[in-house]
Amino acid sequence: MKRLTALIALVLAAAPAAGQLSVEKRADLALPVTLGPDQAAVVFAFRRDAAQLGQASMVSWLRYDLDKRTLETQPKDAKKQGLTTTYAFEVRDKGRKLAVDYAVMVVSAGSYVLGGATADPNTGISDIFCFGAPVFTVKPGEVAYVGDFVPHGITKQALGETHNVLGYRSDLGAARAALAARPELATKLAAATLMNGAVYPCYGGRFYAYAIPGVEPLPPMLPPPASPAPPAAMR
């Protein structure tokens, strides 16, 4: 009986996570992480030096249409239609006292833009990066390392303004080492290609821009394609 229970648990663990419109739960790294045919895994960390211990954050990512340069919003009847595309996911920091807290999120393949952040993971997103934010794209089966966020908390700035500050660092080697116990992720882990400057409609909070230092901005939008010339007979 014990062997049967263990077998069932193994089969369930090996099954890919069901596609979700909105993902808030991290992948359970105690079990093998299996991706569905249109899924990818994205890896983040919240990282703290001594000065940031006690600070925490939460970031949200929203599905983005790179061609139209705006959000790809969830259809109202998405559930009725049985859609399983990820339109948003939140990465919640769980370790105010941890030097580093890694999170792996299983999402639909596609492009995602940094939608917002908060200095308090127990509240909703308060700051929206609609004036310009980083965006990345993941393909099916990929395991993409996006980066480490460094929560400084609400901080007074040089010119007197006070707001949340969320630093950014990139350490692919440390992320790979942290996932060593999950070789199905660690062996495929690669740095996501990020681009700054993705804009989208502003709503529901304080609006900012967030640019990852050293990352290139999105290239300018292409003009819409010219209408095809009418057939010669119609000219």
Next chain:
Amino acid sequence: MPAAATETTAPKPKAEAEEDGPKLPADRYFNRTGSTWADYKTDWQDCRIIARGSQVPGQSTYIYVPASYSPIAAGVGAGLGAAIAVAIIEGQMRRANRATCLLIRGWREMKLSPAEVAMLAKLPVAERDSRLAEATGSAQPALGSVVHAWHNDYAELQIDGAAR
């Protein structure tokens, strides 16, 4: 022309003044090298629409955001008093968001000293407007000092001007 240090007409209620166009406190103005007051007015109007969630920043696409959720408003509670509180908070937030939008477009917010405010108040209207218009586009404005300028400080911590 920029809002002047002295107003000859009775001030409108704040909400109404908001809709009319750019009006700054008597001791502030925005500066961007090579720009004109007309450029400022255009950007101010664009940013007003963006701060209301009706336009995608940097694009000409107008959008409709139905009953957007405001986390700030949600924290206030219910009732008429709360509705007024929400309106005040949302008004303040819209102004702050509009200012950020202008900063991202390269404008710097300048603050005049009390002596400069007093000096401008004594000038004839045409001369005062001319001085402010010149300061609006000057690389090294003769009036005021910078109180806000865009920096990527959400991602790059700056304390006393030094990134760390």
